[in-house]
Amino acid sequence: MASSERRLFWEKLLCSSRLGLSAHNSPIFPGRTEFDRDYDRIVFSEPFRNLQDKTQVFPLSPSDYTRTRLTHSLEVSCVGRSLGQLGGEYLVEKGLLPDDVSPFNIGMIVAAACLAHDLGNPPFGHSGEDAIQQWAARQLNNKSLLQDFTEEERRDFLRFEGNAQSFRILAKTQGREHRGGIRLTHATLGTLFKYPRPSCVADDVMQQFSSDVAFKKFNYFQAEAELAVEVCRVTGVPERAAGVYARHPLTFLMEAADDICYAIVDLEDAHRLKLISFETLRDLLHPLCYADYSFPDEKFEHDTAVVMLRSYAISSLVQACIEVWKEQLESIENGTFGDSLIKASGLFESYRALKQFAREKVYDDERVLLIEYAGYETLGGLLDFFYSAIVARGEALRDRKLRRIMPISNLRFGGQTQDSPEAYLESLSAYERLLCVTDYISGLTDSAAVDLYQKLSGIKLPR
Incomplete structure (x- = not known):
């Protein structure tokens, strides 16, 4: 693209219009941008607060320290804010940043x-995703149920994906009374799309992009397809196939921040x-640090030294990732760059060694595995209970009672008002x-x- 075309492209990518709104119709306060409001809406949301008791790696850990x-x-x-601001400064340098957007705004979007x-993410982290997928494989392959779901709908559960659930939360289930959920800006939602495609994609398209990092998973369910396509079209990212899009350039920075931290x-x-x-x-983090960094000497306690090493390693990876982003920006813009920034960086081999060690020595620790296994039983059991009561609409007394346990707000969309769970369920497809x-669980x-x-x-009675 010519320089003028690239600038126009970035104007679309960074648009501050909101999903579900045709125009800005709420007061704008001086010193507070639309992207600041996005950040605040997420912080004050209930799903964000719930993350305080959701697994990172060590489920239900008794330690107050672990994440x-x-x-x-x-x-x-x-980390994402730092990467975004560095990226924004580069866009200024190249004359691509719109006049009404600053590098700080880019940092806030990321x-x-x-x-x-x-x-x-469901309870118990990625093992929770797998528990839902395994339950769906067992339940939704029942021949008597196939007529109730299209193949695309079945795939949403057979490949249940926390990334798609994140978009559903923001675009629909929070603020469910109106279109667009909590109505974040198109720029922020576009940046959230690590995998801008549905669960079901034609085989030839999957084969064509099989090595592309954006095709590893999916980012929206069939129920939110219209909203997802709106986000991608408004931000102007290239469309690769029907309903399948290239990543927003800032998505690579969000992904890098996540990769670096975890x-x-x-x-x-x-x-x-x-x-x-x-x-x-120490030996794992040392290769990731700057060659000229000041290594913690023996006067530091181990915990302090670990904090310093972590800081050095994160700083080194941030610099390595932003350099790749700058070097590859044009191919990122046109949708032909298919790697993560870390994988394309000079620190990838050291990073991969660290990840391999974690898989072998940390994620397979008995304490982690035992509680994750309990998570499979817990989520599978809850899905069985609520499938009978909510999806199959069983008439047994236990099912009728269970329908009153699930909050009725979970069944209400678009401002409709009914006087019973049964009335809401009647208006919904299987x-x-x-x-x-799955929203509830x-x-x-x-x-x-x-x-x-x-x-x-x-097993336990209410008190």
């Missing part, structure tokens, strides 16, 4: 997307839990009813999921 999804998301947001990137801080947590020694952690179930915290399962199973 939860909340602290992880806050840390990712800090920071807001980072805050929201894990909102859709790789390093998971090992920091493992050290605090005494799963790995200081010497092991697919929509199952989405209501994936929105539970780890502790709430275990507590509810135990009560519904009769």
Whole structure:
């Protein structure tokens, strides 16, 4: 693209219009941008607060120090803000940044997307996603049920994805009375789309882009397809196939912030839990640090030295990733860059060694595996209970009682008002009813999921 075309492209990418609104119709306060408001709306949302009791790596850890999804998301947001501001400064240098947008605004867009990137994760982290997928494979392959779901709808559950649930939360289930959910800007939502495609994509398209990092997963359910396509079209990202888009350029910065944080801080947590020694952690982080950094000497306690090493390593990776982003910006803009920034950086081999160690020595620790297994039983059991009551609309007394346990607000969309759960369910398809179930269960915290399962199973009685 010519320089003038690229500038116009960035004007679309950074548009501050809001999903579900035709124009700005709320007061703008001096000193507070639309992107500041995005950040604040996410921070004050209930799903964000719930992240304080959702698994990062060590589920239901008794240690006050180890990260939860909340602290992880806050840390990712800090790194994302730095990457965004550095990216914004480069856009100024190249004359691509619109006059009404500053590098700080770019940092805020990336920071807001980072805050929201894990909102859709169910209890027990990625094992929770897998538990929902396994349940769907067992339940939705029943021949008697195939007529109730299209193939695309079945794929949404067979491949259940926290990224798609994050978009659903922001665009629909929060602020469900009107179109667009909490109505974030198109720029922030576009940045959130790591995998801008639906769950079901034609085989030839998947084969064509099989090596592209943006095709590893998906980012929207069929129920939110119209909203997702609006975000992509308003921001102007290239369309690769029907409903399949290239990433927003700022998405690469959000992804890098997440990659940087969880790789390093998971090992920091493992050290605090005494799963790995200081010497092991030091040797893993050392290759990621600047060649001329001041290495913590023996006068520092190990915990202090680990904090310093973590800081050095994160700083080095931020610089490495932003350099790749700047070098590859034109191919990122036209949708032909298919790697993560870390993978394309000079620090990737050291980073990969660190990740491989974590897989072998941390994520397979018995304490992690035992509680994750309990998560499979918990989520699978809850899905069985609520499928019978909500999706199949069973008439047994237990099903009728369970329908009154799920908050009626979970069944209400578009401002409709009914006087009973049965009346709401009557207006929803089987697919929509199952989405209501996964909304409810994936929105539970780890502790709430275990507590509810135990009560519904009769293992524990309410007090």
